[in-house]
Amino acid sequence: MVTRTMRKKRKRASSRANSSYVCPSCGEAIDIAPDRSAGEEQEYVEDCPVCCRPNVIHVEFFEEDETARVWAESE
Secondary structure: OOOOOOOOOOOOOOOOOOEEEEOOOOOOEEEEOOOHHHOOEEEEEEEOOOOOOEEEEEEEEOOOOOOEEEEEEEO
8 A cells, every 4th residue: 555645845935925015105004915926126107005196116035035125116
């Protein structure tokens, strides 16, 4: 009789840890969940959910851990 051992799959540490930036127009802190799958360095435009003004969001991921540096500039 052959017995098989079942192995549980380990979950990788998520790269979707929440980060935040401050809207340069209204000063509100905005939480986002950066996604590493879009690249190590990202830049995209997103409207502030509070004042609706467009911001250029910058994201940089660090290899040492799963953290990301996030900041915004007015478009």
